[in-house]
Amino acid sequence: MSKALDGVRILDFTHVQSGPTCTQLLAWFGADCIKVERPGTGDVTRSQLRDVPGADSLYFTMLNHNKRSITLDAKNPQGKEVLEGLVKACDVLVENFGPGVLDRMGFTWERLQELNPRLIYASVKGFGPGPYEDCKVYENVAQCTGGAASTTGFLDGPPLVTGAQIGDSGTGLHLALGIVTALFQRTTTGKGQRVLASMQDGVLNLCRVKLRDQQRLKAGPLQEYSQYGQGIAFGEATPRAGNDSGGGQPGWIIKCKGYETDPNAYIYFITQAPVWDKICKVIGKEEWITDPDFAKPDARLPRLKLIFDTIEQWTMTKTKFEAMDILNEFDIPCGPILSMKEIAEEPSLRATGTVVEVDHPKRGKYLSVGNPIKLSDSPTDVTRSPLLGEHTEEILRDVLRYDDAKVAAIKASGATGGAKPAAAE
């Protein structure tokens, strides 16, 4: 079966996490993704957080499936010549270097357009144009500057970062959408364009509801935040909301049976208004169905703590999975807190390809997250990440059409690193 992005060639100049998540998605949709890496070391994540001596780390392998790797010294004249050839042969250049790095390599937007007017030049940067545009940025910096950290955590604690990599992987997703949109526009204009996704913008986009709340504060306290019912005054900025739900249906994380020893024996429980009667029946508080203090959503807002404490008395008698089964029968929205161990072992996620087992010649079998976006006519086959420089010669010959003499000259120049490309065992 064909793939959605068959025929699209990506010059993947990305490293670490944000850029690689973007190009991995494009590769899963069928693009030919050529990852350019520095000879000798490659993407810095190959050797970061290593768990198997001598093998590429999970950090690298889980972000670079379905790609080809070429080693090139971009500062060597022959390396630059090869890069220019690749710019001409590719549809998209994706990079997430520090600000100004590509310009310093000699690849300004003007130069790239000269080389290939149809090229889409896509970048992740920490910040968009403005006072911080020259700053390097990592995940947690983006979470802090994009509004996520100030609104995450408990009211009486410090700002918190979240385990979801909304700055890196989140921005990679934004960039991927920008790229396919630019490819679509190119079908009518015939021209490439620049695509920029800044990590601060990406995080803020995901924190949209918190900017909503910032503006609602002018109209008075935010009644769906549990601090309202506890009589705690609001300050000038959107507060940290603990486990309050971000919308109009109050929710909270409550204990389940076994919480004393299992840190994840909890469930997220939503007191959705249309099923309030059923909630009252399940937890044995039928009188709340008609009690004016509880019957209507507005009446419940100042009493959320009491409500969740009462529901918790019931959930503590059930495991999180028992509670989920019972609540689902009544259409009550809820979700068990799943540990990574439980997710790794969950058969339904394996069945859909969301969690996949991949074999790697150096490290053996490992689990990865597959493509979370399913296209009915473009199924994803997850293949292992490339070894460093594994496809150097193949790319010189197949993409750039270099003959034996030219390949030998490029290699002799040291542009590809001198060492023989690592072979897949």
Ligand code: COA
């Ligand atoms: N050949 C020769 N040189 C190469 C090369 C190659 N194939 N690949 C990279 N380099 C060089 C670059 O030219 C640059 O050199 P220069 O500074 O002399 O111009 C150097 O490697 C370092 O690049 P840089 O991107 O600044 O790396 P860093 O390790 O110092 O910073 C980040 C890492 C992630 C902080 C930075 O890249 C960044 O801010 N990126 C944008 C935001 C982002 O994506 N952050 C999240 C990452 S998950």
